[in-house]
Amino acid sequence: MTRYRWLVPTLYIVFLMLPIYWLLNMSFKTTNEILGGFSWFPHDFTAASYVKIFTDPTWYSGYINSITYVAINMVISVSAALPAAYAFSRYRFLGDKHLFFWLLTNRMAPPAVFALPFLELYSAMGLFDTNLAVALSHCLFNIPLAVWILEGFISGVPKEIDETAYIDGYSFPRFFVKIFMPLIGSGIGVTAFFCFMFSWVELLLAKTLTSVAAKPIAAVMTKTASSSGYELGLLAAAGALTIIPGAIVIYFVRNYIAKGFAMGRV
Amino acid sequence: MAKITLQDLAHSYFPNPMEATDFQLKPSINHEWEDGEAYALLGPSGCGKTTLLNIISGLLVPTRGRVLFGERDVTELPTAERNIAQVFQFPVVYDTMSVYDNLAFPLRNNKVAADHVDKRVHEIAQMLDLGAQLDRKARGLTADAKQKISLGRGMVREDVSAILFDEPLTVIDPAMKWELRTQLKELHRQFGHTMIYVTHDQTEALSFADKVVVMLDGEVVQLGTPQELFERPTHTFVGYFIGSPGMNVLPARIEGSSALVGGHEIPLGRSFSAVDGSEAELGVRPEFTRLNSAREGLPVNIRRVEDVGSHKVVRAEFDGRQVNAIVGEDIEIGADMTHVRFDAEAAHVYANGWIVDSDQRRRRAAGGAH
Amino acid sequence: MEKTPNQRAWFMVLPVLILVAMNAVIPLMTVVNYSMQEVFYGTYSFVGPRWYIDVLHSERFHSSLIRQLIFTGTILAIEIPLGIAIALAMPRRGFWASVCLVLMSLPLLIPWNVVGAMWNIFALPDIGLLGYGLNWLGIPYDFTQDPAAAWFTVVLMDVWHWTSLVVLLAYAGLQSIDENYYRAAQIDGASRWAVFWYIQLPKMSHVLTIAVLLRFMDSFMIYTEPFVLTGGGPGNTTTFLAIDLVKTALGEQDLGNAAAVSIVYFLMILLASWLFYTITMQRKSR
Numbered sequence: 057m058t059r060y061r062w063l064v065p066t067l068y069i070v071f072l073m074l075p076i077y078w079l080l081n082m083s084f085k086t087t088n089e090i091l092g093g094f095s096w097f098p099h100d101f102t103a104a105s106y107v108k109i110f111t112d113p114t115w116y117s118g119y120i121n122s123i124t125y126v127a128i129n130m131v132i133s134v135s136a137a138l139p140a141a142y143a144f145s146r147y148r149f150l151g152d153k154h155l156f157f158w159l160l161t162n163r164m165a166p167p168a169v170f171a172l173p174f175l176e177l178y179s180a181m182g183l184f185d186t187n188l189a190v191a192l193s194h195c196l197f198n199i200p201l202a203v204w205i206l207e208g209f210i211s212g213v214p215k216e217i218d219e220t221a222y223i224d225g226y227s228f229p230r231f232f233v234k235i236f237m238p239l240i241g242s243g244i245g246v247t248a249f250f251c252f253m254f255s256w257v258e259l260l261l262a263k264t265l266t267s268v269a270a271k272p273i274a275a276v277m278t279k280t281a282s283s284s285g286y287e288l289g290l291l292a293a294a295g296a297l298t299i300i301p302g303a304i305v306i307y308f309v310r311n312y313i314a315k316g317f318a319m320g321r322v
Numbered sequence: 323m324a325k326i327t328l329q330d331l332a333h334s335y336f337p338n339p340m341e342a343t344d345f346q347l348k349p350s351i352n353h354e355w356e357d358g359e360a361y362a363l364l365g366p367s368g369c370g371k372t373t374l375l376n377i378i379s380g381l382l383v384p385t386r387g388r389v390l391f392g393e394r395d396v397t398e399l400p401t402a403e404r405n406i407a408q409v410f411q412f413p414v415v416y417d418t419m420s421v422y423d424n425l426a427f428p429l430r431n432n433k434v435a436a437d438h439v440d441k442r443v444h445e446i447a448q449m450l451d452l453g454a455q456l457d458r459k460a461r462g463l464t465a466d467a468k469q470k471i472s473l474g475r476g477m478v479r480e481d482v483s484a485i486l487f488d489e490p491l492t493v494i495d496p497a498m499k500w501e502l503r504t505q506l507k508e509l510h511r512q513f514g515h516t517m518i519y520v521t522h523d524q525t526e527a528l529s530f531a532d533k534v535v536v537m538l539d540g541e542v543v544q545l546g547t548p549q550e551l552f553e554r555p556t557h558t559f560v561g562y563f564i565g566s567p568g569m570n571v572l573p574a575r576i577e578g579s580s581a582l583v584g585g586h587e588i589p590l591g592r593s594f595s596a597v598d599g600s601e602a603e604l605g606v607r608p609e610f611t612r613l614n615s616a617r618e619g620l621p622v623n624i625r626r627v628e629d630v631g632s633h634k635v636v637r638a639e640f641d642g643r644q645v646n647a648i649v650g651e652d653i654e655i656g657a658d659m660t661h662v663r664f665d666a667e668a669a670h671v672y673a674n675g676w677i678v679d680s681d682q683r684r685r686r687a688a689g690g691a692h
Numbered sequence: 693m694e695k696t697p698n699q700r701a702w703f704m705v706l707p708v709l710i711l712v713a714m715n716a717v718i719p720l721m722t723v724v725n726y727s728m729q730e731v732f733y734g735t736y737s738f739v740g741p742r743w744y745i746d747v748l749h750s751e752r753f754h755s756s757l758i759r760q761l762i763f764t765g766t767i768l769a770i771e772i773p774l775g776i777a778i779a780l781a782m783p784r785r786g787f788w789a790s791v792c793l794v795l796m797s798l799p800l801l802i803p804w805n806v807v808g809a810m811w812n813i814f815a816l817p818d819i820g821l822l823g824y825g826l827n828w829l830g831i832p833y834d835f836t837q838d839p840a841a842a843w844f845t846v847v848l849m850d851v852w853h854w855t856s857l858v859v860l861l862a863y864a865g866l867q868s869i870d871e872n873y874y875r876a877a878q879i880d881g882a883s884r885w886a887v888f889w890y891i892q893l894p895k896m897s898h899v900l901t902i903a904v905l906l907r908f909m910d911s912f913m914i915y916t917e918p919f920v921l922t923g924g925g926p927g928n929t930t931t932f933l934a935i936d937l938v939k940t941a942l943g944e945q946d947l948g949n950a951a952a953v954s955i956v957y958f959l960m961i962l963l964a965s966w967l968f969y970t971i972t973m974q975r976k977s978r
Contacts, residue, residue, distance in 0.1 A: 064777065072796065136708045143702075167915065196712065200712065215694070257804050259804050299802055302802060408879055416891065417894055418894045476879075
């Protein structure tokens with residue numbers, strides 16, 4: 057039995073790769089070939105779909121918008137979460153436990169519940185159809201996650217290091233930037249990874265809060281899918297391109313994934 | 323219970339070891355562990371003592387050589403078939419089970435009858451003073467109780483040939499350490515298992531064992547009783563590691579029956595034919611180093627005097643090297659005490675670290691290459 | 693860790709508080725507000741708990757809820773054991789372990805609508821690999837027409853999408869088990885099953901609780917993937933709670949109804965997460 061143990065992860069990975077392979081397959085076919093029948097590989101290999109995406113502003117701006125709001129969200133989430141996580145880890149203050157719990161509940165907030173209210177809120181703020189709106193709205197669930205993860209890492213650093221720094225005459229900001237942050241570097245990396253992940257994959261809020269100017273790629277794709285002229289090849293190519301940023305990010309954190317994201321709490 | 327023999331043993335963690343440095347356990351180790359003795363396996367971190375222990379217990383298969391239990395070659399046998407018990411550094415208990423179930427586990431795995439299991443578990447629990455806690459979940463207990471459970475799991479099997487300990491008292495707090503050590507000795511006295519106790523703490527080793535095996539850099543350096551290790555260290559490392567403070571070691575040139583240390587003549591207990599001059603060293607324990615005001619022996623500068631309560635430790639130096647002496651509590655250290663004399667019988671000669679007997683034959687630890 | 697009391701720590705928490713409260717509190721207040729009003733061509737009138745009573749008696753809400761519960765139950769029953777099994781079968785260290793983990797993480801980073809679209813293309817009866825394959829094997833399969841096929845596809849898609857999360861968490865839990873436990877088990881003559889049941893599973897219980905919590909929550913809120921795949925159909929057979937809610941709120945503009953559903957929905961999730969939170973905190977302090 058042990059001899060065939062490797063079969064299990066292998067079969068699973070094959071299962072995972074099948075739909076992706078199919079997507080790639082489709083992306084290189086012409087619409088005629090797709091609708092004409094079934095084939096394992098494109099008989100009529102074409103990169104036309106990809107060309108269209110790279111040259112048509114409606115398409116490539118979709119990617120730019122998505123990357124933009126994800127990046128903004130990562131920066132906001134991590135920057136805001138760092139001092140908060142530090143506070144939760146090192147200090148006791150009025151209502152701290154309840155605040156922490158309340159924060160975590162927001163990770164559990166169903167976007168469906170918030171879709172309409174967000175629309176009204178961000179419109180009222182004049183932020184409708186901006187990348188900033190999407191970035192801010194994602195803070196709802198990303199910041200609690202960021203605080204939760206960072207708190208775990210920060211608690212792994214002994215308080216004595218803080219105290220030594222104060223004795224050595226560091227001011228708090230200098231201590232935090234020069235001494236503390238390098239120590240939790242991997243924690244910040246893991247947090248940024250998860251913020252990227254949950255912001256990049258989210259569709260509902262991103263679609264609801266935008267219409268033309270800040271339209272994310274996800275919305276461009278769904279619009280194409282529902283319009284007439286079911287261009288499957290184009291859709292497939294667009295989808296295939298969205299996998300790339302994710303793959304790149306995974307590559308950067310591959311060592312942490314291998315170590316099991318030692319999240320401190322996990 | 324049987325004699326354990328190590329034959330031509332060597333081990334490397336690399337797939338294709340070439341030189342000696344690739345080996346964790348250097349070729350070759352030949353050693354016999356007598357049936358029923360309590361051994362301490364002593365040495366600094368990285369010397370290979372845990373590797374050796376794991377080879378004996380079967381958790382590791384050695385790169386070279388054989389392990390014999392009595393007459394049986396067990397080198398390739400898995401642990402479960404060697405009837406070995408091993409207690410690890412961190413208490414290993416099955417958290418979800420009660421103390422009773424923990425102790426019963428090895429027996430049940432061997433399909434022992436339930437009433438016999440019950441009898442044995444109670445016997446062992448009694449011995450280890452765990453009787454009152456048999457029904458408690460193993461999870462919430464103190465570290466020493468958990469170590470006792472680990473020990474109990476090892477002893478509950480009646481066919482156990484030897485019990486191996488890998489620094490088992492590391493996580494126990496000092497107050498309990500003494501108690502557990504005493505209990506272990508008592509168990510040994512009662513049941514007579516062969517026990518091999520790995521540690522880096524000389525106090526533990528010397529108080530627990532009948533015989534101590536000292537290891538350094540993958541080699542067995544000396545095997546002997548605590549007294550032998552103290553009075554006649556066969557390697558400068560043993561002299562240094564054992565004793566508090568360790569042996570004084572000074573480079574010397576040996577001529578006949580005296581040693582020349584920095585030009586000063588130190589009389590030796592016997593005479594030596596020519597010893598390889600450059601690597602020769604003189605080794606004398608501080609207990610045999612006599613501070614005196616009669617200007618006899620080696621001139622030294624006293625740096626510090628530590629009063630330990632029962633005696634004083636004088637830390638001095640000669641020519642940049644530390645020379646320590648143990649002096650009685652009542653003795654006043656005067657400014658005129660400028661020299662140290664060495665008791666001739668306690669002065670040993672070492673070449674390349676190994677002791678030299680007066681008949682020139684370099685003595686290696688019993689069990690090394692002959 | 694010994695925490696020092698310091699009320700000024702509130703300043704450090706302030707940015708987080710503002711950002712989250714803005715996103716959470718204000719919208720929720722809006723929703724609560726709507727849930728108690730009747731909106732009629734721009735005029736608002738207070739109607740109290742009427743919407744709640746309507747919703748709680750609504751056939752439509754009940755069926756969505758039941759569908760949701762069946763869905764969540766099904767995927768939990770598949771993904772948790774499967775994830776554990778895969779984590780157990782993986783090598784504990786080494787190059788291949790890394791490769792496996794990286795490949796397994798890929799589905800987790802694909803935008804959810806692409807997941808839905810990908811599976812749509814994959815499962816189309818005559819031109820998708822899965823659809824074509826199943827039909828070729830003689831199994832009549834058309835997820836656009838047949839509710840059973842639709843359910844099968846939606847569940848399979850979720851398993852494809854999220855099992856890796858369970859694998860990663862379970863794997864992390866396994867990594868934290870000290871080698872000596874396995875050695876002791878070997879010495880004690882324990883069987884493979886005993887090692888799993890008495891050592892591995894108990895030591896993984898913390899991460900598994902997190903995995904169950906996350907999967908329960910996220911599957912309970914699921915919207916995008918099934919929506920893109922089936923649109924909630926055929927008919928409304930795969931219309932889960934969130935899909936139905938969005939249809940009501942944004943599609944039908946039935947604000948009062950949607951708001952009441954939202955609150956009930958949110959309360960259910962809060963209750964479940966409070967339960968899980970309490971259990972994990974209790975476990976940790978033991």
